Amino acid sequence: MSDVFEITEKDLLGRIGKLYTPHGIVETPTVMPVINPNLRLIEPRELKRYGAQMLITNSYIIYRTERLREAALSKGLHEMLDFDGPIMTDSGSFQLSVYGSVEVDNPGIVSFERDIGTDIGVPLDIPTPPDVPYARAREELEITLAREAEAKAYKGDMLLAGPVQGSTHLDLREEAARRTYEIGFDIYPLGAVVPLMETYRYKDMVDVIVRSKMGLGPDAVVHLFGAGHPMMLALAVALGCDLFDSAAYALYAKDGRYLTVDGTYHIGQLTHLPCSCPVCMAHTAKEIAGMDDATRTRLLAEHNLYVTFAEIRLIKQSILDGDLMELVERRCRSHPRMLSGLKQMMNYSAYIEKFDRVTKSSFFYLGPESARRPEVIHYNRLLKNLQVSGKVLITTRRDVDSRGFDRVFHVKAPFGVFPEELSESYPIGQSEVIPELDCEAREAALQNIADFISSHPGTQFTFAYDQPWECQSIERLAAIAGLIRLG
Amino acid sequence: MSDVFEITEKDLLGRIGKLYTPHGIVETPTVMPVINPNLRLIEPRELKRYGAQMLITNSYIIYRTERLREAALSKGLHEMLDFDGPIMTDSGSFQLSVYGSVEVDNPGIVSFERDIGTDIGVPLDIPTPPDVPYARAREELEITLAREAEAKAYKGDMLLAGPVQGSTHLDLREEAARRTYEIGFDIYPLGAVVPLMETYRYKDMVDVIVRSKMGLGPDAVVHLFGAGHPMMLALAVALGCDLFDSAAYALYAKDGRYLTVDGTYHIGQLTHLPCSCPVCMAHTAKEIAGMDDATRTRLLAEHNLYVTFAEIRLIKQSILDGDLMELVERRCRSHPRMLSGLKQMMNYSAYIEKFDRVTKSSFFYLGPESARRPEVIHYNRLLKNLQVSGKVLITTRRDVDSRGFDRVFHVKAPFGVFPEELSESYPIGQSEVIPELDCEAREAALQNIADFISSHPGTQFTFAYDQPWECQSIERLAAIAGLIRLG
Ligand SMILES: [Mg+2]
Ligand SMILES: [Mg+2]
Ligand SMILES: [Zn+2]
Ligand SMILES: [Zn+2]
Numbered sequence: 001m002s003d004v005f006e007i008t009e010k011d012l013l014g015r016i017g018k019l020y021t022p023h024g025i026v027e028t029p030t031v032m033p034v035i036n037p038n039l040r041l042i043e044p045r046e047l048k049r050y051g052a053q054m055l056i057t058n059s060y061i062i063y064r065t066e067r068l069r070e071a072a073l074s075k076g077l078h079e080m081l082d083f084d085g086p087i088m089t090d091s092g093s094f095q096l097s098v099y100g101s102v103e104v105d106n107p108g109i110v111s112f113e114r115d116i117g118t119d120i121g122v123p124l125d126i127p128t129p130p131d132v133p134y135a136r137a138r139e140e141l142e143i144t145l146a147r148e149a150e151a152k153a154y155k156g157d158m159l160l161a162g163p164v165q166g167s168t169h170l171d172l173r174e175e176a177a178r179r180t181y182e183i184g185f186d187i188y189p190l191g192a193v194v195p196l197m198e199t200y201r202y203k204d205m206v207d208v209i210v211r212s213k214m215g216l217g218p219d220a221v222v223h224l225f226g227a228g229h230p231m232m233l234a235l236a237v238a239l240g241c242d243l244f245d246s247a248a249y250a251l252y253a254k255d256g257r258y259l260t261v262d263g264t265y266h267i268g269q270l271t272h273l274p275c276s277c278p279v280c281m282a283h284t285a286k287e288i289a290g291m292d293d294a295t296r297t298r299l300l301a302e303h304n305l306y307v308t309f310a311e312i313r314l315i316k317q318s319i320l321d322g323d324l325m326e327l328v329e330r331r332c333r334s335h336p337r338m339l340s341g342l343k344q345m346m347n348y349s350a351y352i353e354k355f356d357r358v359t360k361s362s363f364f365y366l367g368p369e370s371a372r373r374p375e376v377i378h379y380n381r382l383l384k385n386l387q388v389s390g391k392v393l394i395t396t397r398r399d400v401d402s403r404g405f406d407r408v409f410h411v412k413a414p415f416g417v418f419p420e421e422l423s424e425s426y427p428i429g430q431s432e433v434i435p436e437l438d439c440e441a442r443e444a445a446l447q448n449i450a451d452f453i454s455s456h457p458g459t460q461f462t463f464a465y466d467q468p469w470e471c472q473s474i475e476r477l478a479a480i481a482g483l484i485r486l487g
Numbered sequence: 488m489s490d491v492f493e494i495t496e497k498d499l500l501g502r503i504g505k506l507y508t509p510h511g512i513v514e515t516p517t518v519m520p521v522i523n524p525n526l527r528l529i530e531p532r533e534l535k536r537y538g539a540q541m542l543i544t545n546s547y548i549i550y551r552t553e554r555l556r557e558a559a560l561s562k563g564l565h566e567m568l569d570f571d572g573p574i575m576t577d578s579g580s581f582q583l584s585v586y587g588s589v590e591v592d593n594p595g596i597v598s599f600e601r602d603i604g605t606d607i608g609v610p611l612d613i614p615t616p617p618d619v620p621y622a623r624a625r626e627e628l629e630i631t632l633a634r635e636a637e638a639k640a641y642k643g644d645m646l647l648a649g650p651v652q653g654s655t656h657l658d659l660r661e662e663a664a665r666r667t668y669e670i671g672f673d674i675y676p677l678g679a680v681v682p683l684m685e686t687y688r689y690k691d692m693v694d695v696i697v698r699s700k701m702g703l704g705p706d707a708v709v710h711l712f713g714a715g716h717p718m719m720l721a722l723a724v725a726l727g728c729d730l731f732d733s734a735a736y737a738l739y740a741k742d743g744r745y746l747t748v749d750g751t752y753h754i755g756q757l758t759h760l761p762c763s764c765p766v767c768m769a770h771t772a773k774e775i776a777g778m779d780d781a782t783r784t785r786l787l788a789e790h791n792l793y794v795t796f797a798e799i800r801l802i803k804q805s806i807l808d809g810d811l812m813e814l815v816e817r818r819c820r821s822h823p824r825m826l827s828g829l830k831q832m833m834n835y836s837a838y839i840e841k842f843d844r845v846t847k848s849s850f851f852y853l854g855p856e857s858a859r860r861p862e863v864i865h866y867n868r869l870l871k872n873l874q875v876s877g878k879v880l881i882t883t884r885r886d887v888d889s890r891g892f893d894r895v896f897h898v899k900a901p902f903g904v905f906p907e908e909l910s911e912s913y914p915i916g917q918s919e920v921i922p923e924l925d926c927e928a929r930e931a932a933l934q935n936i937a938d939f940i941s942s943h944p945g946t947q948f949t950f951a952y953d954q955p956w957e958c959q960s961i962e963r964l965a966a967i968a969g970l971i972r973l974g
Binding site for chain 1: 536749752756757758759760761762763764765767768793794796797798800801803804807808813814816817820821822823824826827830851852853854855919920921922923925926927930959
């Protein structure tokens with residue numbers, strides 16, 4: 001068990017947790033606004049107003065800027081930034097990836113982070129970008145792992161992050177996660193995912209997150225490094241990410257961009273402000289677009305923070321309510337590439353099911369992806385243990401002659417069969433489905449019915465179905481059950 | 488053409504319009520907060536702060552309350568309510584439907600509305616509830632139509648609403664709409680839809696709206712009477728509704744309920760406030776839940792108004808951007824019954840297509856319903872005019888040997904075929920689709936391909952397809968085209 005992280009609530013791979021830091025407890029999931037120590041768009045102490053609990057800044061920028069270095073070493077990072085909550089610092093890895101070299105080594109930067117009193121430090125890892133040759137990803141990963149192990153000797157009382165690299169080579173990501181976890185860190189950033197998000201490669205992002213999770217213990221605090229767009233937060237939390245950081249709120253603001261949970265607008269493109277935050281209630285789009293650069297940037301940054309933390313609160317509430325999956329299904333309709341990400345998430349349902357909470361207040365069918373939810377797998381896994389024998393009728397309609405059968409099962413898509421006595425139990429009783437069957441919901445139900453039949457070889461099954469169920473897949477059931485077409 | 492309504496932008500059946508009233512121009516779509524003249528939770532003049540342009544109150548309550556009646560007759564409605572914008576008044580029809588009788592007749596209430604200076608008055612129509620026998624719906628409809636015709640003689644300079652009734656008998660709704668439109672009114676409320684919304688019958692709501700629209704001219708201002716939950720606004724606007732009214736903001740607030748675009752929470756159920764409105768930024772859920780009744784109700788009403796008008800602004804922006812369909816597809820995933828409503832909307836795509844704008848900035852594939860969008864129908868209708876002859880290859884892959892063919896067409900789901908020269912044009916070039924084909928997207932494309940082939944009988948077609956397209960429906964193409972299975 002992690003000695004800095006306590007999980008209080010779960011839904012899918014998502015969780016609400018308490019992260020204990022030298023400067024207080026942070027409730028996760030949360031986003032850390034990125035502070036540029038040279039250019040404070042919004043004063044760090046003001047950020048709490050928008051919902052921020054914790055900040056992240058760059059120790060390397062402080063290190064190589066004499067004025068900042070002196071101040072940080074003499075007064076400490078917190079006094080220098082005038083912020084009394086937890087602060088994480090990045091190490092210069094990003095600069096290393098951009099410029100090819102940095103003016104500090106791994107022990108040097110970790111010692112510096114420790115000396116200025118950062119709450120969570122990061123070693124000088126190598127953020128290997130997506131799609132590089134396997135050999136390079138492997139080579140850089142070994143350097144990263146060695147530096148991470150080395151960093152532990154210099155960390156002092158500081159919490160230490162162990163970044164997980166491996167590029168888009170998923171076996172390397174999983175291995176990196178496992179080996180980093182074995183070394184043992186306080187938080188685990190998943191590195192170099194920004195290029196995936198910038199190019200809308202959410203399917204690959206899902207792969208990288210899930211394969212990393214598979215290598216980490218469930219108690220590992222996972223930080224999706226560089227990710228903070230409100231559009232993808234629900235999906236990433238559902239996959240088990242706890243921490244995010246947002247430079248976007250400020251960088252996008254400088255560029256005139258206005259964040260929403262469904263994507264990004266340029267302020268000049270907006271006639272109406274589709275938000276009720278204090279900024280948007282006090283101004284029109286035209287007013288903001290016409291302001292001087294500094295004021296416009298400041299207001300957009302504030303709006304961007306408001307929407308980001310409102311989304312974090314909605315995600316937390318959804319975890320408490322057990323309806324995070326429904327939120328993810330909605331959010332993944334902001335863009336077709338997000339939908340691809342959702343479909344990829346469902347390819348990991350059997351894995352997610354192992355960690356998901358056992359009951360939820362409801363199950364909403366919201367599209368083909370709902371048919372492959374972890375809850376559907378969970379239900380059918382349990383159902384296989386049900387004892388049945390003799391002649392069993394499985395029927396899609398209730399008004400059917402069941403004389404001559406020892407037992408009757410009903411059908412609910414996408415789940416499959418259920419006996420009357422489970423009709424009020426979770427998830428059958430709590431699932432809201434629609435009469436208009438998507439093809440995937442029908443196919444999932446038929447597959448689950450076939451699996452149920454196959455797992456009870458001593459029993460004689462008959463399947464009675466009506467018109468909405470008519471399809472080619474019915475024929476597959478003919479080999480294992482009698483079929484009755486209801487008029 | 489309506490002489491009080493000017494349409495400035497369109498998307499689907501939705502539009503942005505200007506409604507000219509005696510107290511100023513209202514930009515539609517918009518929601519009119521309902522004012523209870525006996526109990527002003529929020530002062531009418533304050534409502535503009537949340538985004539309200541126009542209010543609605545009940546003339547019958549004013550009429551039968553002596554103090555209010557005297558004040559309204561002597562000072563006028565606007566001074567009595569201290570609101571200088573447009574005010575619509577309902578007539579007592581609701582009370583009639585609840586109590587069976589009212590203490591005023593149709594000429595009496597219309598004259599009263601006129602005398603107190605209402606901007607838009609409503610006759611004493613009969614709001615026939617859903618599911619009543621046909622004969623009753625017919626009988627009440629004839630009374631409503633007679634009273635509507637009668638009301639015109641008493642309206643003076645007031646704008647007059649002609650409610651469309653007919654219960655859930657869709658032919659009656661369409662007839663009611665047509666006959667009401669023939670009599671001629673300034674706005675057309677669709678009546679008695681509240682019971683449908685209260686029971687989540689969004690599929691039936693879609694039917695009632697669309698069939699009413701079919702009877703009305705496109706210049707008719709449509710008011711979805713009694714509807715104001717932010718969850719269904721985008722869907723209703725997309726179907727052509729321009730005005731809404733919300734008693735919900737106040738009634739729900741009294742009951743401790745907190746509205747969101749995805750549904751309703753009870754404030755006591757919330758740990759986190761998933762919103763960034765001024766109320767939610769200034770308070771925690773626990774604080775609000777623990778306040779005295781009046782303060783809690785006031786704050787919840789303010790939040791409810793903030794989210795309602797933020798949604799109206801998003802809907803307007805989406806109409807301007809031509810991506811209202813994408814918003815509707817997201818919003819219809821708040822509940823499976825909303826998804827049923829969306830699927831029902833797509834059953835009317837051929838009708839919607841006739842009024843939809845011709846090009847849009849993008850087309851996002853977001854699920855099986857996207858496959859049936861009006862844009863897909865529109866594209867294929869135009870495509871049928873394309874001249875082709877000789878030997879034509881239709882191929883799902885580009886790296887295919889096309890020697891021996893006079894022409895090559897490519898395939899994009901859900902649209903169907905496209906020639907190279909249309910690959911950059913709308914909608915082919917602007918459509919973002921996913922490689923993971925939902926069964927409905929594939930079937931729609933195959934159907935569109937079959938229709939295209941059938942509409943060019945002199946041409947010899949060959950269809951070359953690869954693995955994702957493998958399915959039973961391919962066999963149907965065998966009768967009208969040569970088939971090549973690509974390895
Ligand atoms: Mg919920
Ligand atoms: Mg848009
Ligand atoms: Zn805002
Ligand atoms: Zn709020």
